[in-house]
Amino acid sequence: MLTRIDHVGIACRDLDAKIAFYESAFGLTVASIEVNEAQGVREAMMHVADGPAGSSYVQLLEPTGPDTPVGRFLERRGEGVHHVGYGVTNVTAALAAMGAAGIRLIDERPRHGSMGASIAFLHPADIGGVLTELVQAPVTPESR
């Protein structure tokens, strides 16, 4: 079902400072920086590695304001790991399987994620406190 660890999503207060840190200390490179208004975040995908099922990233998340999911997370927990994203081949099929398994879905239908991906979140209460994201990578010219 899960094809890879797509990314670890990390909540931070200062995106530019954290990008600089992950570049200088760990040698990661920026794959994209985007604002996702629907999720209330400015985010950077820091490339870690490529694999047969796709790449993996550290995703740095800065809230666009305090009254956003990541803003409330920072207020409650401070900086740290916010969620884990796993690759799936077909996010719609994966959501149906998760729902059938009794896992509560935060997203009943896929929505837009980083770098053109289709994503959906599963409820952490059913997954041992881990906010879990399913990620279907976009169809690229090379993967068609």
Added chain:
Amino acid sequence: MLTRIDHVGIACRDLDAKIAFYESAFGLTVASIEVNEAQGVREAMMHVADGPAGSSYVQLLEPTGPDTPVGRFLERRGEGVHHVGYGVTNVTAALAAMGAAGIRLIDERPRHGSMGASIAFLHPADIGGVLTELVQAPVTPESR
């Protein structure tokens, strides 16, 4: 510096129940179950994917008692992501580089991790609240 996301370490209260969940809901398979007395955990490595730099896992961690790092984490934060482990080619060299970069080292020298790996932890306060582990996979017959 970092070659892959080696694992996401997840603290839980009931290892066997969580293993069963990750098997049935996500289709992961158990690669190993070990007790690490030095770290005070019983742990399962759930295989997610293989890549050119090594495999990646969900690491489920159940404390052997309340007065252990994971036991205290559960008391303070509840179940959830405990740390992130990244692959490195040479953990001793990586530790030296991290120390030179001013990151506080929890482990000055590598110690034994899951499945024969050499590992070391870096202090979360210097990495935006993320307890970070460096993992050098053991030399296997195939990789010699």
